[in-house]
Amino acid sequence: MTDNRLRMTDDGLMTADNERKIRVMAGRFLEGETSLEEERQLTDLCRHTQLPPDLLPLREMLLALESVGSGTDNMDVRADERQTAGDTPPAKSRNLFAKNRKWLAAAAAVVLLLAGGGTLLWHQQQNQCVAYIYGKRCTDQAVIMKEVYHQISEVSETDIGVEEQLNDMFGIN
């Protein structure tokens, strides 16, 4: 495996091999195919090496980009740190959420519907007042409460009067 990394000579002069590599990497850089690490190496090399005249504009551009991009590099690093610390959800879980979003929405809707319906039903049952008079529904509170009073009174009348007891005893109707 060949070493594609660029190395400067001690005196800052460029070897033919390095020049070829710079040109290849500059080409890849302009195509947007280089990694951040490669871009850093290329910028360092361009900064400290005597470049042929046709590569000087490239050096200017790389140095300008470096000064502008230092902020964004830091942002990238911070983003990496956040992801490592678990502050943002990993891509896999985000995908899982996106994939099941329809089901989650449906489940949430069902739960809300049940909770709403249940609450309504519960509230209605807390103050229910209804009668079915020979199969016909009646919600007239006055009629219903009259019936309630009548029935409670009727079952509460368990004390049999003296006269009734005597009648029972002697078989008098």
Place this chain on the structure above:
Amino acid sequence: MKKILILLLIVSASLTAYGQRGLHIDQLFQGRIIPQERMVETKVRGKMVAKYQLSYFHSLRFEATASEVKRIEELLDKDRQTSYQRVESKKALTIMLQLQPQASLNRYLCFKRTGNGKHMQVVVIYMEGTLSSLDKMNEILK
């Protein structure tokens, strides 16, 4: 999905678990002995019956044959729990049951039939609330 089903079951169970359900007499309240077209059924829950110290009142009034009355009395006998009071005369029979309290509420089942013969007038009441005894009900009614 399984969680939703469990939630559904819990909600439906909590909505249906009240009143006289679980008692043998529930068959009567469900209309399995006397059809609803032959009776007057009253259901009141909440503030309307609060003055009787009740939170729920469910009553049935109907005319019944001797065999139907006998069946109802058998069901009441099966539901005898803590306290039972039976007062019978030639004209009427009254049965009062105090059931096991449920969720700190006292529960009562009352039955009264009047008349002898082919058709008897029957009243069956299920009540629950803070009412401490049926004697207390007499005091409230006075």
